Amino acid sequence: xxxxxxxxxxxxxxxxxxxxxxxxxxxxxxxxxxxxxxxxxxxxxxxxxxxxxxxxxxxxxxxxxxxxxxxxxxxxxxxxxxxxxxxxxxxxxxxxxxxxxxxxxxxxxxxxxxxxxxxxxxxxxxxxxxxxxxxxxxxxxxxxxxxxxxxxxxxxxxxxxxxxxxxxxxxxxxxxxxxxxxxxxxxxxxxxxxx
Amino acid sequence: xxxxxxxxxxxxxxxxxxxxxxxxxxxxxxxxxxxxxxxxxxxxxxxxxxxxxxxxxxxxxxxxxxxxxxxxxxxxxxxxxxxxxxxxxxxxxxxxxxxxxxxxxxxxxxxxxxxxxxxxxxxxxxxxxxxxxxxxxxxxxxxxxxxxxxxxxxxxxxxxxxxxxxxxxxxxxxxxxxxxxxxxxxxxxxxxxxx
Numbered sequence: 410x411x412x413x414x415x416x417x418x419x420x421x422x423x424x425x426x427x428x429x430x431x432x433x434x435x436x437x438x439x440x441x442x443x444x445x446x447x448x449x450x451x452x453x454x455x456x457x458x459x460x461x462x463x464x465x466x467x468x469x470x471x472x473x474x475x476x477x478x479x480x481x482x483x484x485x486x487x488x489x490x491x492x493x494x495x496x497x498x499x500x501x502x503x504x505x506x507x508x509x510x511x512x513x514x515x516x517x518x519x520x521x522x523x524x525x526x527x528x529x530x531x532x533x534x535x536x537x538x539x540x541x542x543x544x545x546x547x548x549x550x551x552x553x554x555x556x557x558x559x560x561x562x563x564x565x566x567x568x569x570x571x572x573x574x575x576x577x578x579x580x581x582x583x584x585x586x587x588x589x590x591x592x593x594x595x596x597x598x599x600x601x602x603x604x
Numbered sequence: 605x606x607x608x609x610x611x612x613x614x615x616x617x618x619x620x621x622x623x624x625x626x627x628x629x630x631x632x633x634x635x636x637x638x639x640x641x642x643x644x645x646x647x648x649x650x651x652x653x654x655x656x657x658x659x660x661x662x663x664x665x666x667x668x669x670x671x672x673x674x675x676x677x678x679x680x681x682x683x684x685x686x687x688x689x690x691x692x693x694x695x696x697x698x699x700x701x702x703x704x705x706x707x708x709x710x711x712x713x714x715x716x717x718x719x720x721x722x723x724x725x726x727x728x729x730x731x732x733x734x735x736x737x738x739x740x741x742x743x744x745x746x747x748x749x750x751x752x753x754x755x756x757x758x759x760x761x762x763x764x765x766x767x768x769x770x771x772x773x774x775x776x777x778x779x780x781x782x783x784x785x786x787x788x789x790x791x792x793x794x795x796x797x798x799x
Contacts (some may be wrong), residue, residue, distance in 0.1 A: 450645035450706060460705065476692075478701040494701040497671075498691035505688040506673040508656065511645060 413556040414547035415564060416446075417573045421534045424544050427567040427578075428532060433525040440466045443505070443518040445580055449511030457481035460512060464500050474500035518579050530563050540582045544569060606753040609742035610759060612768045616718075616729045619739050622762040623720050623727060631719035631726075634660045638713040639699070640775055644706030652676035654775075655707060659695050669695035713774050725758050735777045739764060 410466060435503055446460045459479040466472050480491030497503045504514075520537040533545040546563050550556030561571040577585070627776045648654060648716030654674040654789075661667050668691060673685030694700045715732040728740040741758050756766040772780070 448705065457706075460701075476698075476701060478704045480704060491704070493697050493704060495697035495701070496693035502688050502690035503671075506655075506671060506690070509653075509675060509686070509688060510643065510671045 410548045410551055411553050411556070412547060412549055412561060413553055414545060415557070415560045415571065416543055416545045416576075417564065417569045417571075417575070418541055418543050418575060419569055421536070421542055421544070424532075424534060424567050424569065428525050428527070431527060433532060436524040436526055436531075438468050438521060438523045440521050441519070443580075444514050445516045445518070446507055446512040447515040449513075459505070460505075462497075462500050462503055474498075474503065476503055497515060516580060516584060518583055520579065522531045527563060530560060532563070532567065535579075537579050537583070540579055540586065543579075554600050605744050605746055606748050606751070607742060607744055608748055608755060609740060610752070610755045610766065610769050611740045611771070612759065612764050612766075613736055613738050613770060614764055614768070616731070616737055616739070619727075619729060619762050619764065623722070626722060626726060626761060628720040628722045631721055633663050633716060633718045634697065635716050636714070638775075639709050640711045640713070641702055641707040642710040644708075655702070657692075657695050657698055657702075667694075669698065671698055696769055711775060713778055722758060725755065727758070727762065730774075732760060732774050732778070735774055738774075779786065 442464045444462045445466075446462075447453065448458075448460065451458075458481060459477075461477045461479070463475045463477060464472065465474070475494050475496050477492065477494040482490055508514075511524045518537065518540075520535050520540075522536075523534040525532040525534075529550075530546055530548045533547070535543045535545060537543065544564075544567070548556050548560065564571050575582075636658045639657045639659075640647065641657075643653075643655065646653075653676060654672075656672045656674070657672045658672060659667065660669070669690050670689050672687065672689040677685055703709075713732065713735075715730050715735075717731075718726040718729040720729075724745075725741055725743045728742070730738045730740060732738065739759075739762070741755045743755065745750050759766050770777075
């Protein structure tokens with residue numbers, strides 16, 4: 410199985426109206442705060458790895474924290490990576506463990522995500538702090554080409570142009586847009602996906 | 605608050621009888637399997653740190669996994685360390701994350717622990733695989749001297765001699781006793797407590 414994902418920068422209002430037209434199921438909204446870490450012993454920007462603590466808060470106040478490792482691209486055509494993720498009870502303590510081991514927070518990506526279900530696809534309306542608003546269409550599939558074709562069709566159905574898609578992660582976009590005075594620095598930008 | 609702990613190598617049968625005499629509350633038995641990791645960027649044996657994944661299984665089959673970082677001794681008299689510990693959903697995934705980051709399993713300490721409550725103290729009967737059987741008496745207290753004195757009195761009450769106490773961790777004892785053919789090597793032995 411592969412994760413097929415297409416991301417387009419766009420406003421949300423028109424897309425929400427189209428999603429309503431196609432009777433998309435609203436799956437709720439969450440706020441995610443992702444902290445990415447630098448390693449003490451290798452440069453993730455060069456090794457194409459990422460280490461992240463993700464704090465998710467749902468509309469009802471439920472909170473979850475996950476720690477995630479993303480390895481380098483195994484196959485650039487399919488964007489396949491090794492990824493390990495598990496829930497942790499206490500994100501602050503996990504942060505303390507990582508810092509004690511020499512890992513340092515490098516950047517924080519914060520976003521509000523509204524998810525909708527349309528058939529086999531998930532449509533996500535992302536509002537990324539200091540970056541912009543985006544729509545992602547994704548699905549898991551054995552047949553990558555067919556799944557990508559379906560994602561493109563769905564994008565057009567909800568009024569978007571597949572040619573507008575971008576492949577840069579939100580972390581990469583945040584770091585690209587960081588001013589000289591910003592806390593993050595561009596040479597730390599891993600290319601690992603952050604969705 | 606300090607954690608005051610006294611550990612004595614001893615058989616368990618006589619201690620169990622004495623615990624019954626003083627109406628100790630049995631708190632149940634767990635099996636703990638602790639995996640200690642080596643770091644890719646510093647030698648924990650030299651820095652006096654430890655990184656551990658602890659898998660605990662209770663008598664009723666309940667399983668818990670924790671990840672723990674122990675820092676070097678801050679104050680050798682009180683055995684005070686910086687310690688960070690949090691529960692994780694999936695120990696295998698946490699192990700995969702640590703390995704992907706370059707941390708390698710160095711030693712495994714496995715033990716069965718039967719806990720009893722006597723007043724402010726916890727009495728633990730530990731059966732440590734390949735190491736031996738031990739009794740620990742511990743409590744949390746603001747007054748270390750008084751708490752240690754109480755622990756010594758309780759040890760005597762249950763038939764043990766405080767002069768028999770040892771300060772080496774189970775990990776240290778395991779590594780000290782490892783034969784040449786064993787998987788663990790003595791130069792990896794951190795002094796961090798493993799209880």
